[in-house]
Amino acid sequence: MMLDLPLYDCAVTGEGEDGVFAVSFVECPAIEVNFVALAKAAERRPVALDKAKRVLTGPLIIPDVPIYRNDRELGEYYVRFRRDEIERIAAKMMRTGCALHTTTHQHEKQLRGNYLTELWTVADPGRDKSVALGLGELPAGTLVVSYKIEDAAYWRDEVLPGKVRGFSLEGLFNFNNVSMSKSTEKKPAEQKKRGKFAAALAA
Numbered sequence: 001m002m003l004d005l006p007l008y009d010c011a012v013t014g015e016g017e018d019g020v021f022a023v024s025f026v027e028c029p030a031i032e033v034n035f036v037a038l039a040k041a042a043e044r045r046p047v048a049l050d051k052a053k054r055v056l057t058g059p060l061i062i063p064d065v066p067i068y069r070n071d072r073e074l075g076e077y078y079v080r081f082r083r084d085e086i087e088r089i090a091a092k093m094m095r096t097g098c099a100l101h102t103t104t105h106q107h108e109k110q111l112r113g114n115y116l117t118e119l120w121t122v123a124d125p126g127r128d129k130s131v132a133l134g135l136g137e138l139p140a141g142t143l144v145v146s147y148k149i150e151d152a153a154y155w156r157d158e159v160l161p162g163k164v165r166g167f168s169l170e171g172l173f174n175f176n177n178v179s180m181s182k183s184t185e186k187k188p189a190e191q192k193k194r195g196k197f198a199a200a201l202a203a
Contacts, residue, residue, distance in 0.1 A: 002066055006077040008175035011085050012092055019092040022102040022170040023060065023145065025111070027163050047166055048133040049159065054149045055117060056159065057133055060167050061086050063141040079175065083141030087121055089171075090143050094119065099169075103147065105158065107168065113150030120144055 012019045047058035063086055066078040081089070093099050103114040122128045122144060125137040130144055138144065145167065149155045158164050 002078065003068075003076070006074070007066065007178040008077060008079050009085065009178055010079050010081050010089075010173040011176050012089055012173060018172045018174060019089060019096065020060075020099045020169050020171040022104055023099050023116075023147070024104040024107045024168040024170060025056070025147075025158070025164045025166075026106055026168045027165055047164065048130075048135055051160075054152075054155050054159075055146050056149060056164065056167075057118070057130075057144065057146040058135065058167050059130075059138055059142045060145045060169055061089065061143040063139055074175075079173075080178075083121075086141055086143050090119060090121060104170070105154075107170065111151065111154065114147050115150075116145060117148045118146035 047056045049056060061081050063081055063083040066080050068076070069079055070076045100116045101114070103111045105111055120129070120143075122130060122138045122140055122142040125131075125140055128138065128144075130136070130138050130142075135144075149159060
C-alpha cells in the first residue's frame with residue numbers, strides 16, 4: 001500500500017553526467033535511507049546463473065514500480081522508471097560505457113574484471129529470453145542485464161553460495177514531478193529535482 005507521498009519519474013538527458021554509472025551485486029535490498037528498496041518482496045527477482053560461463057543475468061530496472069525513498073533534501077517520496085525512459089537509460093548506458101565495466105559488491109567494494117555481456121528490454125513477457133533462463137515473466141519494458149564474472153574467487157565465494165541474489169543500480173537522474181500529496185506541495189520551480197541514489201532491485 002502506497003503512502004500519500006510525492007511521486008517522481010526518473011529521467012535522463014541526452015547529454016551530461018546523468019544515468020547509470022555503476023551496477024552493484026547485492027544479497028538483499030539496501031536498508032540505508034539513501035538507498036532504494038522495492039516495496040513488495042513479490043516484485044523482487046533473483047539472478048540466473050550460467051555456471052559454465054560464470055555469467056549473471058537478471059533485471060536491473062522494472063518499469064512503473066513505485067520505489068520508496070527517504071533523504072534529507074526531499075524527505076519521504078517515491079520514484080519510478082517509465083518504460084520509454086528505461087529505453088533511453090539503456091541507450092545512454094551503452095553510449096557512455098560507464099556501467100559496462102563498473103561494478104561493486106553491496107555498493108561498498110569496487111569489483112574488477114566484470115563486464116556487461118548483454119543488455120535488453122523485455123518486449124514480449126511470455127516469450128522473452130528471461131523466461132527460458134528461469135526468471136519468470138518480467139513486465140514489458142524491464143531492463144535485463146548479463147555480467148561476466150572474471151574473478152573466480154568472487155564467483156566461488158559470493159555467487160555460488162547464493163550471497164549475490166540480484167542487481168542494484170547506482171545513478172544520477174532528473175526527478176520529474178508526477179503528483180504531490182496536498183500537505184507536501186512545492187512551488188512549481190521546485191518540482192524538478194536531480195537525485196543521486198542506488199536503487200536496489202535484489203531478491
